[in-house]
Amino acid sequence: MNTLIRHIKHYIKYGFLGPFLQYISNEKNLNKLKKNHNIKRIFVMQTPQHGNLGDHGIAYAQKDFLLKNINDFEYIEIPFEEVFKKARTIKKMITSEDLIVIHGGGNIGDMYLYEELTRRFIVSYFKNVRIISFPQTISFSNTLLGKIALLGSKRVYRKNKNFFIVARESKSYEIMKKEFGEEKVLMTPDIVLSLNKRGENDRKGIVTCLRNDVEQKIDNSFKNDLLKHLKEKYQNVKVSDTRVDYRIFISQRNEELQIIWETFRNAEVVLTDRLHGMIFCAITGTPCIVFNNFNHKIEYSYKNWLSHLDYIKFTQSDNIDYIIDLIESLKCKGNLNLTEGINSGNFSTLIRLINNLAYSEKIKEIS
Template sequence: MPNVQQIHPMSELKQRLEQILEVIPPRSKVYYIDYPVHSNCGDLLIMKGTEAFFKDNQIQVIQRFSVYDFDERMDIPRDHILVLHGGGNFGDLYVMHQNLREKIVENYPHHRIVLLPQTVYYQSEEALRQTVSIFNKHKDLHLYLRDEKSFQLISDHFPNCKARLMPDMAHQLWPIPFKGSPSKERLNFLRMDIEAGDEQAAVASQMQDNTLDWHTLYNRYERKLVQWAGGGLRRMKGSKLLQLGWRLYSDYLVNKAIRRFAKYETIYTSRLHGHILSCLMAKPNVLIDNSYGKNSGYYHLWTHKVNTANLAETISGSISVKPNYREKQTITV
């Protein structure tokens, strides 16, 4: 029998993104809205994947807008599709982005609106009801969800929206090459914000000197430039020159993250995009859950077949790793 070469799981995830072409056909004209202007490289990876998806499929981006410079009253041709940046800010944890999302859906009832793959989380039933009341009035609204819990919530509460499961847009970047060999054993890349879960404490408490997050990956001058870019977009809304400058600078920020990850044999991370970046680089990694199960939900649905990816849980102060294609191991920290 002929030897049939098995497709890599990361290639499968990249190919799955092609299903988005059902609602954003090749050569469409789009407005790309809510692209990130901050130092969270996870969102920057999503943006780079999104831009690569547009380029690979001859999708014409007429204009780009961040949360700082979009005017929800602007006149947009009816045949142009409004494409909103994906990520993990759908819900009531990140109010600025959710407010923009709801204003766009409310103010453009006759346009096709596509929300690229998102994780959905609400703390407040009232906030959920507000979104439901706005979204369910729209007749051509398409939502892509990164995990089953988000998909179920949208399916239950948003009957007029077209909901589909889809991996993160950063998978369009597969594979990410890098130079050199690792010179260090392990990087703890742990989130230090409202989504930090109890499970990462066993790692962080023992390895503080070797722990990073997106905001500590960059120095104060690099973060200052990010703040300057955001302020400039507020003052000069829609400036093509500033937008171009940000796209070039964000390339630098992403490349710095790739160079840092390349130095380590293994990445332990509670950042979903620490995990995804490691997978894109084919680098061994251990994913630790966040506060509400976003990371484990993503792993179980999409990346569990990637043989460099492992899911962690804490048992008696140790990290127990559930590996792929190798014997289970327990790593004490």
């Protein structure tokens, strides 16, 4: 019943009231969006201002990736809370030469329905503009509500011939092709894996970065026992997280990310059940033990992109002695080869798609 009520509230707020805001929003302070006719623009929409550093890592990496690959475009970021308010103004000035990028992540589904409804609005409202949804995980529940939500998304995404979507692991890729059409789906790693944040470090102690929310899969009793054993065995154990309990605005993003990257970079081993806990370890060259979460995003991201890294270990074991042995084996690695990471060629299909949409008059097939 609570889930049903939550879904109804989200449909009312983001499915009906949200789009209505475009007609009553104040256009004050939107002058910076006015068209400079000599410059094409990328509107990056639905970026975070909440406290999830994984999402902020995505926003940081998206900007870095886009400016490196199409640097003759002006970059304009529209946070999630401003999408409906600014949509009407943007629509008045946007042209077919501009691009819209929708923030990547793991929210195509019914768990974070407010995100999914906002994405649907963008795709349907800006139907004459070329749109790319950056690397995402799809996860609709097998409930009646989940099935209804999937049907709604399928209808919107299939209808827009200018919309393309990127999966960040193979399970999502297969689901998206089936539901949204093969012609509009491609696969790359999570965009944060395009970053390299390795550097000087002073590795001391163990860092934990464990969930305490609906996406958690590991048992609370196991988590508590594990923390107890870690603190008994190791002198320096730091409890950390990639989620903070305060809002992070665009101007604060870089500083907050540098803090968490520095924490990871100076750990001997990180234990995490967060996707971006694992990814932050990969990009900082930090030994890591990864536990699964409630869906497929961690397991398949590891299998597809990170299983070759001998400093990242994925496990579904709840045997604490085994986990301690893993920690000891990773501690022995010391400072790692700073060039060891993922293959940048894994993003080549996304680069081709961006350049195709940015510079071609006619959209070519994805390949």
